Amino acid sequence: MSEASPTFLLDGEEVPFAPGQTVIQAALAAGRYVPHLCYHPEFKPHGSCKLCTVKVDGHWMTSCTLPAQAGMKVESNTEEINAKRRLLTQMLFVEGNHFCPSCEKSGNCMLQAVAYDLGMVSAQFDHFFPDRPIDASHPDIVLDFNRCILCELCIRASSEVDGKGVFALSGRGITKHLIVNSESGRLADTDIAVTDKAVDVCPVGVILKKHVGFAQPIGKRRFDAQPISMQALRDAPRPLDRKPHSGA
């Protein structure tokens, strides 16, 4: 980035940005972590998880959908804001069924990593214990809806990259849930393939590949080495690797 790049202030320090970048993109590119779950560098952000909420000149804003502007003053890593993020993380834990010790994604799970990083020690609220059946119909992929945080990344990946539309949302409010594209409602009856982008993009443990469980041992996983807040550059903007498709 050239010397002439415009900048904004993030927690008092200058962050340069390219025109068109959002606050979170510029922050991550500069190696500055802003907590996030539904944001992914390869997809258009939509701002649903609200973990990346920041304060801009005193107003609460969603940093993944907020275009960066020169001179704006952004607060992010403050106790006031992190307390709200902790509350949001607790909400995601109580609305689903999350049992980290028995989850194949433990150590690679962004929800778990964010919770550790924010210092969440309990769920605080009464758990909802929703009834969410597992779909193990597909020979290569299993879906454990209990862990879904409704980030919509699989939906976006399947439609935008794979050109398939295997996933969608149904229901409303607290009954909102992920569905798959088949009349039977079973994953086996969709055209998903284990090589699809949608299979790889899940930040939690909903979409798992069969036959490779625990191939990477606990202790050697992404967030075992370093907390998520030290890995900002991993989610910095990067060139998109997209094959053309004809899907909707």
Added chain:
Amino acid sequence: MSDITARLDSILKRHATARTNLVQILREAQEPEGWIRPEAITQIAKAVKLPRARVEGVAGFYSFLHLQPAGRYRIRFSDNITDRMAGNLPLLERLCSQLWVERGKVSEDGLVSIDTTSCTGMNDQAPALLVNGWAIARLTQGRIDQIAALIRDQVPIENWPVELFAIEDNILRKDVILASTLQPGDAIRVAMSRGRIEATEAAFNQRSWREGLDVADHGQTETIEEIKRSRLRGRGGAGFSTGLKWEACRNARATQRYVVCNADEGEPGTFKDRVLLARYADLVFEGMTVCGYAVGASKGFLYLRGEYRHLLAPLQDVLARRRATGLLGAGVCERPDFAFEIEIHLGAGAYVCGEESALIESLEGKRGIPRNRPPYPVTSGYLKFPTVVNNVETFCAAALIAFNGGDWYARIGTPRSSGTKILSVSGDCARPGLYEYPFGVTVKQVLQDCGAEFTQAVQVSGPSGICIDASEFGRRIAFEDLPTAGAFMVFDESRDMFEVARNFAHFFAHESCGFCTPCRVGTALLRNLMDKLAAGKGSQHDLNQIGELNHLLQSASHCGLGHTACNPILDTVRRFRPAYEQRLVSLVYEPAFDLDGALARARAMTGRDDAGAHLGEVT
């Protein structure tokens, strides 16, 4: 081709297999059986060229669309607090027991299901219900028994006595809108004639034909000037300047523009739009047509909430008459340069679609999720074209202003809130109904006029508005004091204000679209915490959690629904704290979990209820 497939095929053809009509297609597809079969979803998806899961997801969003059998007769009792006060729940139980069906379930023979739904806009004639979407108000035990007999005898709804479906207007105070004598076409003709007087203005208008705007000005900008001069502000609650909105839409660069009338009157306690559409439909359509003329739009939509399905056919008759008399279609009022058409979309049970960008999503045939803003609809609305979205009452006022001029209107009301406001008055008062006042009227005056006595509180503008107590009845209905979309619910001293807030907490949890985490989970947590307090298991800790959730919802929610979802609790905690504190069993902490209660299901399954089946009694 089976009957169902063939029928669906004709529905799809009638809607030109357009994705934008998806909600309408699904609603019509549901009609024969009361639910939409999986194979019907597949057929629709194929026709509109969308992944089937996307179509299923749209159907799954709306309360009135069913993906499982829901009974040939689907009964939904309106469950606003005013319905509760009028005794809806005992009537619901009466109907359940007469028809041998459990609330929320479908009877074993598939005949009937009975449940509650959010406010259906019949507060002045509560309690009310919907049967397969058709409204029945003024419920009594006698009417419930009559309905039970009709269902038991499996009488088709079209053969039910018409008097059951009669809806009253209850217009009790008229001002400029409700006393209007404007004739169809009056306002449009005056708007069109304005430009002729100021013909020189045409020279200033440099907009090209490519943007759908006439090079010469024939009163369009002058009409917008009149609206600005009137200082009319949107009647849906937010109060944005109508003239500025129209001007921004006209000035947005585009080849197409749209006019949308928001008749998704979902705010509990509001029913004015229902009456305006039933009795003043010409005034509404007149306002929309004037707007279309002024901003350069050729298409308008009326988004009618599903609960007002009974208004659909009469409204379509009015549109047909206006077409026949040259007030709609090609060459409105014999002006070859202005074509305007109005289409009605019926909603399917989703309060959030009252939010303008969610409404537009729904109009486009999608799940009603509010968009990220900016851009605002005036620059990027329906199908990304500039779109004016105004409330029903706003269009009525705009028609009057187009005819009488802005100065005439600006003289009514207060300096910052010009004109009149129609209030939907309900609750504890002798004369519930519609009252139209010039802005600036005091709450006390309204209470006096509607015959309210021993009033403890008034909920102004519904659950997302404000709850005031007796010390504040001198306050005025106006944007600068008590802004309102129209709801005015009265609670006398016998009412428990905690229960009012709890009813509203349930409402928001049911109506949250679920897009963002704070609102999706937060409204459900608030509902659960209010239920915990109601069950006598509350503590100060729970009140603190409610406070913490309130701050989060206000700061981090995606749209106004989340921002305002905690207002009822905040307002009542502030003003009626004893109603909360008397429910706290501990000032520290009390668990919600009831150990003995957890065994209830096991007791039901084993048919036991003896002492040994209860925890407390085990020695």
